[in-house]
Amino acid sequence: MQQPIAGYHRDEENHWVAKLACGHNQHVRHDPPWQNRPWVETAQGRESMLGHLLNCKKCDEGAPPDNQDEVRKS
Numbered sequence: 780m781q782q783p784i785a786g787y788h789r790d791e792e793n794h795w796v797a798k799l800a801c802g803h804n805q806h807v808r809h810d811p812p813w814q815n816r817p818w819v820e821t822a823q824g825r826e827s828m829l830g831h832l833l834n835c836k837k838c839d840e841g842a843p844p845d846n847q848d849e850v851r852k853s
C-alpha cells in the first residue's frame with residue numbers, strides 16, 4: 780500500500796527511518812549500489828521527500844502500528 784512519509788527518526792544503528800502516515804516505520808537507508816537514496820543524508824533532502832509515497836508492506840500484511848517515537852540507545 781502506498782503511504783506518504785510523515786516524518787523521520789534514526790534507529791539505534793543510526794539509520795534513517797521514515798515514519799509513514801499509516802503508523803508504520805520504514806528504513807530509508809542510503810546504501811549504494813543496492814539502495815540509492817542520497818536525499819536521506821541531508822536535512823533539505825529529507826524535507827523535500829515529506830509526503831513522498833513509499834510502498835508499505837506492513838500495511839499489506841495488516842501489521843500493527845510501529846512505535847514512531849524517537850529510538851534511543853539505552
Ligand SMILES: [Zn+2]
Binds near residue numbers: 801835836838839
Ligand atoms: Zn503501513
